[in-house]
Amino acid sequence: MSRALLIVDVQNDFTEGGALAVAGGDAVASAVSEFLSAHAPEYDVIMASRDWHQADSDNGGHFAEAPDFIGTWPVHCVADTAGAEYDPLLATDAVTHHVRKGQGVPAYSMFEGGTEDGATAAAVLGEHGVLAADVVGIATDHCVRASALDAIAHGVHVRVLTDLVAGVDQASSDAALAELAHAGAELVRSDEAFESPAS
Known part of the structure; x- marks a missing residue:
């Protein structure tokens, strides 16, 4: 069974010092890099998404x-700016597909974006026969939630690696994880993801 790792929006504007900084964002970037160092060969697809908003528009009312920090936000992750780049603590050498989203429109899920050659996340997963995906990144209560729900909707078995995500708010992050579990996602720690079964 082909497996994917979906890395959601680990970008400078969402980590410490950014326009929409999430507490623990840098720690997530570093921890995802450590996880990749140990487990990248376990995945057939490693896909990373970035918000890539237009500078000269409100991006469909997103800015x-x-x-209100619910459906509208300060300017963030503008295309070709430092804020839109991956957090430098995130090692991206193992990433096989880079997805950009939110170009002129609000977009929370990586399934709303596309790769440089125009392929959707769903198309990439389908092409590689991916039936299972682990989801990590920022923010638990927004783009991680949306990306994981869309993966489930596309028939993919999802695990959220709970120590490799960070959210805007603790209560809404807890609610998002509960919603994902109800939708069929497994909630596991990264150190449990590839444990050998007990003999």
């Missing part, structure tokens, strides 16, 4: 001068 707002007085954001």
